[in-house]
Amino acid sequence: MKKSPIVTVVAIGIGAALFFVLGRFVAIPSPVPNTNIALQYGLCAFMTVLFGPVAGALIAFIGHTLIDFSYGWGIWWSWVIASGVFGLLFGFASKKIKLADGEFGKKDILRFNIAQLCCHLVAWGLVAPTLDVLMFAEPANKVYLQCLVGGISNIVTTAIVGTLLCLAYAKAKPGKGSLKEEK
Numbered sequence: 001m002k003k004s005p006i007v008t009v010v011a012i013g014i015g016a017a018l019f020f021v022l023g024r025f026v027a028i029p030s031p032v033p034n035t036n037i038a039l040q041y042g043l044c045a046f047m048t049v050l051f052g053p054v055a056g057a058l059i060a061f062i063g064h065t066l067i068d069f070s071y072g073w074g075i076w077w078s079w080v081i082a083s084g085v086f087g088l089l090f091g092f093a094s095k096k097i098k099l100a101d102g103e104f105g106k107k108d109i110l111r112f113n114i115a116q117l118c119c120h121l122v123a124w125g126l127v128a129p130t131l132d133v134l135m136f137a138e139p140a141n142k143v144y145l146q147c148l149v150g151g152i153s154n155i156v157t158t159a160i161v162g163t164l165l166c167l168a169y170a171k172a173k174p175g176k177g178s179l180k181e182e183k
Helices: 007-024 040-051 053-071 078-091 106-136 140-172
Strands: none
Touching: 007 040, 007 053, 040 053, 040 078, 040 106, 040 140, 053 078, 078 106, 106 140
16 A cells, blocks of 8 residues: 555654654663663564655664664764664565555564564674774674674564554454445
């Protein structure tokens, strides 16, 4: 189903704001410094399935930028870019999921979770740590540990939060052809 550009822009704004709120105020500290267990990637994945790769990239990029800015330590561009990469890649990887039509069955759950796992692995196993080393001259062992913990927690929380949001949406949305005319 084709979305209006206005609807997509509004979704990006709402998605980025919710990404920020979840990442800033609902983050759970992990044992690794400067690394939180984040719930916002489940929301991002859900909205990305509905609004596509550009929306997913912008929701994550803008939301993560706002999170970093609000903490006052400066914007950690390597992780912001990795968040945007996750949203973009997941948007392409989840194109076959027809959540907007009210469909989210077992195959979709599997597709959703394989896609998010692969996209998080690229974002947190490759993009973020490599950019940390290149942009900030961070020690590789430190950033790979941070990204390992962040990536694993993002995979788990996206599997839980993202899957539940998609299931709830699909259940609440009437399926294609499910409405009958009353006589």
